[in-house]
Amino acid sequence: MPATTAATVVLTARALLLDMDGTLVDSGPAVERVWRAWAAKQGLDGDRVLEVVHGRQGFASMAILLPDRPMEVNHAENAEMLARETADTEGVVPIGGAPALLASLTGLPHALVTSADDALARARMGAAGLPVPAVAVTAEHVTRSKPDPEGFLLGAELLGIDPRECIVFEDSEAGTRAGLAAGMRVIGVGPATTAYGATVTVTDLTQIQVSTNDSGTLTVTITP
Template sequence: MPDYSMLQQMKGAIFDLDGVIVDTAKYHYLAWRSLASELGFDFTEADNERLKGVSRMRSLDILLDIGGLEFTEDEKLAMADKKNGLYVDYISRLEESELLPGVREYLIRLRGCGIGIALGSASKNAQFILDKLNIAGMFDAVVDGNKVSRAKPDPEVFLTAARGLGLQPYECVVFEDAEAGVAAGKAAGMQVVGTGRPEALSGADIIVSGLHEL
């Protein structure tokens, strides 16, 4: 039986976005697949698993490695911008109904208990997505790829989020669905709730299928 006592003691909850709050991974995949197709190779869903929780430029490097291609930094920046344009086009049609099960209810419960709520995501479109989902007002701090320079598993994003909440790392719990994110949370000195597939979350303190379990 999982030990949920850490959730009763936490003062701050820091959530990853993709795969925890909303499933935008499918839109990332479609955008990366489109770019790969344009470059002349296939990009599979299995390949896409390697990009979970990884920054945009690092994701592009992995994609190009799969395709066996090399480009200059300027060319890669242009490709990353192109991919982001495709992705933004997909997520511009996001609706509240795409919130993952239990998300809104859990956020409301946390706010009712006076627990600080932050987002800690590699996404540079995080604020836009929160606005589309109509939950932006439920977050006390939003730390995304525009505010940090080091990607997970570096703990920068979560440490910055804790500071945004005015809390010490040990007072915060991270909610993550990716191995790199779990590692970042632990490196930050925080306890971690893994959401999703147990095989990718072995370092988490608790593993649940989704926030609806909480």
Template sequence: MRFPADALLFDSDETLVSSLRSVKRVWSRWAESYGMTLEEAMARVEVHGRPAAEIVAALLPADQAAEGLRRLIDAEVADALAGGVVPVPGALALLASLPEDRWAVVTSSSRRVAGTRLGQVGIHPKFLITSDDDITRFKPHPEPFLLAAERLGFDPARCVVVEDAPAGLAAGRAAGMATIALTTTHRPDQLDADASVADLTALSARVTTAGDLEITVG
């Protein structure tokens, strides 16, 4: 399957960076420090694909939320710097084949956490959209992807979203973009996308002589 496009828009965690073990490790310790297990915290609030600030605000009293968020971000950064993250298979090769102005990372993580995790695996995007940017609505709302398309200077209809989470894929569809799902965190039947792959070794991209970006699945 081929997708003619101008740009690729990637989620970060479990799309470019394998961080699930780090996230579970850090969040488990953080939750326990507030008298919860990770399972109890996840039962109280949906965590996947949401900004940490929203999750912390839903779990802690208002007078503890700011300090709780600071402690969480510090711990996530420290774990990444200690080698807690690795690239998703195929990520580095795929990005190396793309001009830097033809792709962006769009994540619900904070800029500090996302930048650290990406940097630790050798990914340095020119365009990085995070929860710290001027975004008022997060995935599954299309605003983050629309902002990325605007900053890249391309029509949203000519952008392709690569995501592992239902909320991110829904955001891409709502933005009028084609979607490719990675089955790194969900089963294929849980992901509504134009195509799905196990990891990024199944994707390739090239700039055509006409200047278009041709993305191939398989």
């Protein structure tokens, strides 16, 4: 389906699971500053590094980019990278439609599912002026990074909702693959997600409206 749908699409669910970077928050400039500096230090191409890190936890990205390096080194360096990213929130802003979407979800089953740790998630959501959902699955809560479905399955479990009744909002290939692997439908944010296999693709969150009924069913309306 194209980035801007030709007709209104309606999906129903019992819960929504929301990625953060690139989905709710535009943190691109901050991510680029930190990871290009890391790439230069490692003698790696910055563009290649940015392609790999999107949607993944840092240690998993490092394992792809530096396959011969011990994982304990990756985990240690990932902690340093998270601290640098947490301290750098310049230019972090909400994705279009994110404030209204989160406001509409007040009191409804939803969760944040992000590869960031808790400190980074709160720093970026705060910088963008967005509330952190009551249920938040961050890096501390999982042992495997996206594209593994662990984070989304945990989000569904914490909400008490069957994974098949959840809709994921994602922008990255790793995240889209994780949502689909969890047996969930995926609303892709950004035109690239069409190629990743997203169920429906939108330009941004201004195309999304969420309502509910007395039975607790969420209706997600996607407009052109």
